[in-house]
Amino acid sequence: MRIFSSKPIMMYAMGILLIVISTGIVFSQFMSNYIILLLVLLTEYIILMMILHYVFDKYVKPIRKATDTLDELVRGNFRARMYHPATGSMASLLMKINALARSLSDLSINEKMQAEQLSTVIENIQSGLVLIDEKGYIHLVNQNFISIFGKTERDYLGYLYYDVLDNEKIHKTIQLTFLYEENVKDSIMVENGVKQYFEVVGAPIFDDRNMLKGAVLVLYDITELKKLEAMRKDFVANVSHELKTPITSIRGFSETLLDDDLHDKETARHFLGIINEESKRLQTLIEDLLALSKLEKEDSRLVFTSINMSQLLEEVIPMMNQQATQSGIKLKVEAERDLTFVADMNGVKQVLINLLANAINYSHKEDEVSLTVGKQNDFIHITITDTGIGIPNEALSRIFERFYRVDKARSRNTGGTGLGLAIVKHIVELHKGKIHVESELEIGTTFHIYFPIQ
Ligand SMILES: Nc1ncnc2c1ncn2[C@@H]1O[C@H](COP(=O)(O)OP(=O)(O)O)[C@@H](O)[C@H]1O
Ligand SMILES: [Mg+2]
Known part of the structure; x- marks a missing residue:
């Protein structure tokens, strides 16, 4: 040319x-x-x-x-x-x-768009991602990966993976991915102030002639999953423990009764009384567990209706009054007239019963428990105050946990299961309401609950 x-x-x-x-x-x-x-x-x-x-x-x-x-x-x-x-x-x-x-x-243009889409996806996936070539050099790390291990992109790109990543398990996953030329999984723990758990998946990359070109390593955050797993294990252990005590007791006393010839009627009655008590405890425990599991179901449907507060109190107060009188405690109720709100009737009743029962159970004889109901902005505001034993500061944040009790023996003696407040919290949250507690040892405790009116 x-x-x-x-x-x-x-x-x-x-x-x-x-x-x-x-x-x-x-x-x-x-x-x-x-x-x-x-x-x-x-x-x-x-x-x-x-x-x-x-x-x-x-x-x-x-x-x-x-x-x-x-x-x-x-x-x-x-x-x-x-x-x-x-x-x-x-x-x-x-x-x-x-x-x-x-x-x-x-x-x-297409190629550019695809490249942009790909890099947006890589940057925005919730997992850490590293691309390594067949010689072990790092070609790509995404933002999430950097936030897991720290440093900057520059500290990784172009370096051999084993020079810049110092987690043995990651090295092993990469080596096995290259060795077996198939997906390899493992899990690791990373400690950056807090413990984080990740599932590491290594996947080989092949070219169109099926030759190994490198590997991609993906790190999924499974910290929440681990926590849930630990919670589930705890829960199962707790439930088993709670069930074991009454069952052992029922079995022990019934075996003694069977072995005996029942000559001593007095002792037999005493044993039967214990068996009866323990089976009641089992029943409450199972009822509370069922109530909790029902509330936790995704599609747990509360039945929202318009509730008249005075009517609801009329159904709850006599029963609680009786319980208070038995414990020598005075129950005072103050409620604004004509309060109506939209809520699940049984749920709200359960909240009042659980909180009033606690106030009564964790008070001394002659103490006073008072319930006030009023309106505050768009909320029904319920307070339950007692002049009882109070809750130590360090326990305040834990009392809503399942099976948490400040004093196990005291809770057991009053027929507590340790699930009452967990149920209360669930119900309030399902109503998009709020719950708040203040307490001082030997002075008393106040629970505030807010239910949205609509
Ligand atoms: N009004 C209160 N005064 C003092 N302690 C309370 C009160 N309410 C709850 N608690 C503490 O919180 C724990 C958890 O309460 P709850 O979930 O109702 O279980 P329990 O079956 O033990 O009553 C109780 O064991 C008790 O230690
Ligand atoms: Mg209770």
Whole structure:
């Protein structure tokens, strides 16, 4: 293509001039009239120049433009196009070059979009991600990975994984992924102030000829899962423990009764009384467990109806009054008149019963328990105050946990299961309400509950 170099038209013009001069020299041998000779040469020159111009415009110029355009495309400028009036096969060639440029441009836009989408996905997935080539060099780490292990992208990219990652289990996962050329799983613990648990999955990457090209390592945060698992294990252990005590006692006393010939009626009655008590305890425990599991179900549907507070109190107070009187405690109730709100009737009753029972159970004889109900903004505000034993500060945040009791023996003696407040909290939360407790040892405790009116 170099023949169309910098100033080709000049070269051709020079060539034509040489042709004209040579014909002039030849013609001058047998032409004596110099004016006619000059005219002939001029005509020859003009004709040759016209031919040159025609050829140049029709073939040379478009080919030059095409070359320039292709050069631009090769350089990656896919917006390069060429315009030249042309006919026939030249026109078709030019059209095809433009079409090629257009599809290259479309392809590159697509590729860019895909690359952007991919990097957005990589950056935004909730897992840490590292890409390692077959030699062990790190090619990519995402933001999440950096936030797990610290440092910056620069500290990883281009380095061998075993030089910059110092978790043995991660090394092993990568090695096994390369060795077996299949997905390998493990879990690791990372301590950055807090303990975090991750599942590490190594997956091999193959090229189109099925040759191993590297591996991608993904780290899923399973801290929450671990916590839930620990909670579940705790719960199962607690339930088993709680069930074991009454069952052992029932079994022990019934076996003694069976072995005995029941001559001593008094002792037999005493044993039967204990068996009865323990089976009641079992029943309450199971009822509370069922209530909790029902509240925890995803589709636990509370029945929301319009509730008249006075009516609800009439159903709850007599029962609680009786319990209070038995313990020598005075129960005071103060409620605003005509309070109505939308809530689950049984749920609200359960909340009042559990809290009043606690207030009574954790008070001394002659203490006072008071219940007040009023309206505060868009909420029904219920307070239950006692002048009882109080709750130590360090226990305040834990009393809503299942099976947590400050004093196990005292709770057991009053028939407590350690689940009452967990149930209360669940019900209040399902109503999008709030619960709050203040307490001082040997002074008393106040629970505040807020139920949204609507
Ligand atoms: N009004 C209160 N005064 C003192 N301690 C309380 C009061 N309410 C709850 N507690 C403490 O919180 C613990 C958990 O309460 P709860 O879930 O109702 O279980 P329990 O079956 O033991 O009553 C109780 O064991 C008790 O230590
Ligand atoms: Mg209780």
